[in-house]
Amino acid sequence: MNVLYLKCVSCGTTYPKNKIIYRCGCGQSLDIVYDYSRIGRKITWQKLRKRKFCHWRYREFYPIENDKNIRTMEEGGTPLIRSSIWCKKLKFDLHFKYEGVNPTGSFKDRGTTVEISKAVEFGAKKLVCASTGNMGASVAAYASRAGLDATIFVPKKTTTSSKINQIVIYGSKIRFIDGDYDAAIAACNKEQKKSNAYLLGDYPYRGEGEKSVSYEIADENGVPDYVICPIGNGTLLGGMWKGFVEMKKTRLTKKLPKIIAVQASGCNTVVSAFNKKINYVEHSEAKTKASAIACGTPLDGLKALHALQQNKGYGIAVSDKEMLSAQRMLSREGVYAEMSGAATFAALLKTRNKIRKNSKIVLIATGHGLKDV
Numbered sequence: 001m002n003v004l005y006l007k008c009v010s011c012g013t014t015y016p017k018n019k020i021i022y023r024c025g026c027g028q029s030l031d032i033v034y035d036y037s038r039i040g041r042k043i044t045w046q047k048l049r050k051r052k053f054c055h056w057r058y059r060e061f062y063p064i065e066n067d068k069n070i071r072t073m074e075e076g077g078t079p080l081i082r083s084s085i086w087c088k089k090l091k092f093d094l095h096f097k098y099e100g101v102n103p104t105g106s107f108k109d110r111g112t113t114v115e116i117s118k119a120v121e122f123g124a125k126k127l128v129c130a131s132t133g134n135m136g137a138s139v140a141a142y143a144s145r146a147g148l149d150a151t152i153f154v155p156k157k158t159t160t161s162s163k164i165n166q167i168v169i170y171g172s173k174i175r176f177i178d179g180d181y182d183a184a185i186a187a188c189n190k191e192q193k194k195s196n197a198y199l200l201g202d203y204p205y206r207g208e209g210e211k212s213v214s215y216e217i218a219d220e221n222g223v224p225d226y227v228i229c230p231i232g233n234g235t236l237l238g239g240m241w242k243g244f245v246e247m248k249k250t251r252l253t254k255k256l257p258k259i260i261a262v263q264a265s266g267c268n269t270v271v272s273a274f275n276k277k278i279n280y281v282e283h284s285e286a287k288t289k290a291s292a293i294a295c296g297t298p299l300d301g302l303k304a305l306h307a308l309q310q311n312k313g314y315g316i317a318v319s320d321k322e323m324l325s326a327q328r329m330l331s332r333e334g335v336y337a338e339m340s341g342a343a344t345f346a347a348l349l350k351t352r353n354k355i356r357k358n359s360k361i362v363l364i365a366t367g368h369g370l371k372d373v
């Protein structure tokens with residue numbers, strides 16, 4: 001209802017909002033442009049807070065034209081848990097946004113509810129999606145709920161059994177692909193062209209859903225000084241930054257946080273582009289056991305890189321060993337995050353001397369530890 005058009009993040013080409021399109025003709029990601037003065041006239045925190053605390057509380061910021069197309073499981077509304085141990089030890093006001101309690105156990109449900117609602121709006125019946133596992137599990141659940149037929153393409157070697165079990169039990173077809181996540185994307189795209197199925201994944205509508213993590217953080221505890229967020233495809237980081245900027249444009253906040261991006265050192269494409277001050281993201285092999293961020297060619301890498309450049313934040317690469325150690329440290333106070341989510345804490349430990357004491361910091365713990373044991 002509030003969408004104006006779609007725009008390429010690289011060449012600036014625009015596309016009408018009623019056209020099904022996944023990427024720009026130049027191959028890059030698309031961004032969705034809204035009428036923020038219209039949204040700003042309609043909402044205030046007071047009005048929003050009369051609605052239930054979950055993802056759809058902020059529905060004016062999503063690209064759904066008609067509310068009857070919304071398919072939801074009341075995702076979002078996840079707890080912002082204050083650290084009991086590390087606040088004292090590190091002398092920060094530290095919180096974990098614990099995304100493991102979403103309906104399928106990861107932040108992906110925020111993007112999926114919007115993508116599936118949009119697929120319903122476009123009249124789609126058959127869906128295809130390539131995934132490292134979490135997105136596939138999430139799409140499988142929401143597709144079944146919406147009565148849509150979904151096929152999920154996953155890398156055979158690296159997708160964890162818990163994520164495969166989720167995809168199967170929710171009722172989607174699964175295709176195991178030899179090779180990495182990039183190979184799964186190639187197979188999925190080939191099938192999409194052949195069958196004309198609706199393509200889900202880190203395309204424009206998903207990022208719009210993943211923005212809600214920023215609205216919830218601001219809504220519950222105000223905009224923090226720092227947010228530390230992992231990068232797989234870069235969709236979450238790009239969406240989260242867009243969410244904070246949108247809150248400023250619609251006068252819900254005056255403050256913006258500093259963003260610290262985290263990648264695995266065996267797959268640190270965006271962090272490396274940011275540090276080299278280049279305006280493109282190079283391909284890398286995905287050498288990490290943190291399966292959810294093992295993306296050698298991040299689909300929204302450029303979006304995440306632009307977010308980091310605009311924010312004047314910075315990026316950190318952490319090793320698998322550092323992630324596993326951070327995962328154990330977080331678990332000792334009850335927060336069991338999967339490796340890619342624990343990467344945020346590993347990054348904080350590495351950068352803590354650069355952050356002033358008593359800063360308000362939020363770490364995005366993206367998925368439940370049980371997803372990747």
Ligand SMILES: [Zn+2]
Nearest residue numbers: 008011024026
């Ligand atoms: Zn373009």
